[in-house]
């Protein structure tokens with residue numbers, strides 16, 4: 080196996096949240112014990128429940144926040160042990176496209192200035208050269224030269240997402256962490272952006288960590304898939320293993336809930352019962368147990384480890400070490 | 415009154431004053447939505463879907479000029495309303511779920527305060543009633559431990575949670591019509607399914623009218639009765655859902671469906687070449703003609719006519735049937 084460009088080892092992040100006047104602050108374990116290796120030019124897709132810690136993980140991978148515990152390696156070197164200059168270089172090599180493109184753009188800065196900013200901060204290019212590279216990147220993501228002098232509020236949601244992608248790519252990073260990069264895009268622009276990402280991955284050797292709720296897109300883009308639930312990885316493995324034979328009951332539910340763009344399709348959904356778990360007060364044992372259709376006594380008492388079963392890693396007591404999916408009952412969609 | 419639509423729009427146009435002259439973001443859009451109906455709007459990013467609905471709500475900045483032959487909601491002429499009357503209707507009978515939850519929630523106030531405001535203004539609930547109803551709403555949209563989340567500030571929520579808070583706010587006063595602009599983009603599919611179930615239930619059982627703006631063709635296929643397709647400010651096609659997916663009549667709709675990763679076979683998706691026309695290069699004829707694989711000379715020079723309902727009202731010289739362009743019998 081080629082050496083990974085990025086390796087995460089047991090990354091964990093905990094936030095303190097004030098609970099009002101007299102009570103002690105509560106802590107939220109947003110991410111716990113996430114590990115993976117990302118090969119050069121590979122794509123790891125991260126999917127999972129809303130609030131399961133995907134954005135938090137993305138912020139740790141891009142060194143926006145240091146991990147609460149665990150380690151992050153870039154090109155084999157531990158980021159925590161790097162000196163300031165090296166860390167700055169790593170920051171240039173790992174770029175991020177944020178979930179909320181509006182919030183990440185400064186409303187008083189023109190689009191051109193926003194895209195040129197990383198070049199201004201990280202390189203010594205002349206202003207003419209910066210402008211040329213910014214315009215080139217704008218064209219590549221489907222923006223027009225006349226947009227260069229405009230402000231973010233003049234763009235639609237999808238156009239702003241293209242701006243964010245252009246800005247992240249202008250430094251030609253080695254690793255790009257994309258947090259829901261295409262969820263705001265229309266189908267045809269999404270196709271253009273996905274094609275662009277595929278093409279850039281091949282021409283510029285970029286590796287992607289790709290956070291998305293859209294399993295159609297994930298299946299199209301990913302080499303490996305990691306499924307998160309309440310801060311933990313519940314299943315991780317090669318794309319085809321996960322899509323063809325999902326083993327974790329949450330992965331199964333996720334896949335069955337994906338809407339199909341075919342009004343004639345007869346389909347069934349696994350409807351999850353029970354309250355969503357609270358990150359303040361996670362259930363004992365397996366975090367998925369209150370909603371799991373396969374729950375057993377053991378699940379309420381003991382946390383299942385992430386183990387290799389049937390060609391992927393899965394954290395579930397009920398999952399079997401067979402090539403097929405874990406069996407579950409299903410219900411008709413929108414009954 | 416039974417079949418008067420709840421929302422009725424005719425020939426709605428919106429122009430923005432820009433430094434290079436007026437920019438027409440919405441161009442002659444028609445739409446009727448009845449009680450208990452779910453209409454989806456899909457289309458190119460920047461094609462004026464949000465702006466058209468913001469015009470209905472009266473929420474556009476002063477640089478926008480709104481014109482329409484009709485813009486009626488529940489018997490009110492929305493263009494003639496006084497600001498006071500408008501405030502009474504909006505947020506109560508007519509609610510909108512905005513596209514960007516993070517920038518639509520006020521960062522300075524807690525979630526509980528922001529939901530409570532609407533309940534106080536429109537329904538006159540007292541403090542205790544507001545708390546009960548807020549918790550009920552947060553639970554309906556699937557937020558765990560709603561009691562505790564009432565005290566949270568927007569930055570402490572994940573993207574999907576802020577989106578659900580926005581939805582809870584829109585539902586607060588039991589509106590007659592909900593305009594939902596990308597309501598589930600930040601949600602994982604299990605929660606998306608739960609929110610869609612909730613919206614579909616409101617529509618089916620309580621007769622709420624719904625306008626759903628979305629890029630997710632799967633969501634459209636599974637929820638909408640009718641679909642409008644927008645391109646460059648214009649409505650280029652409108653069909654009932656099954657027909658649109660089976661036999662799209664406008665070449666833009668056909669290209670859109672072909673670009674779905676689910677329908678693609680290779681690593682490179684069949685995307686539509688080029689970009690939406692801007693102010694400077696707006697074509698004389700059909701606005702889609704520079705990107706259309708079926709475009710003829712006539713398409714480039716003459717604005718297309720509106721086809722009949724049997725061809726999905728396609729705004730096209732040569733609407734498709736079974737993927738094949740149909741020559742119109744041209745009147746001399």
Ligand SMILES: Nc1ncnc2c1ncn2[C@@H]1O[C@H](COP(=O)(O)OP(=O)(O)OP(=O)(O)O)[C@@H](O)[C@H]1O
Nearest residue numbers: 094109129130131132133134135570571572573574
């Ligand atoms: N700065 C913060 N302070 C307190 N809690 C936080 C903070 N940032 C995130 N959290 C909490 O951490 C958990 C994980 O949040 P995160 O944004 O990583 O989720 P996510 O998987 O990206 O969700 P989504 O799909 O909805 O964007 C949530 O419970 C969230 O409320």
Ligand SMILES: Nc1ncnc2c1ncn2[C@@H]1O[C@H](COP(=O)(O)OP(=O)(O)OP(=O)(O)O)[C@@H](O)[C@H]1O
Nearest residue numbers: 233234235236237430439459460461462463464465
């Ligand atoms: N305040 C404004 N000033 C000038 N132009 C504007 C303004 N607001 C919107 N526009 C323009 O109007 C057009 C329509 O924007 P709108 O937000 O309605 O698109 P949309 O169809 O909702 O796109 P998306 O799917 O990306 O949300 C865009 O080209 C946008 O740049």
Ligand SMILES: [Mg+2]
Nearest residue numbers: 133134178573
């Ligand atoms: Mg997130």
Ligand SMILES: [Mg+2]
Nearest residue numbers: 236463464513
């Ligand atoms: Mg919009």
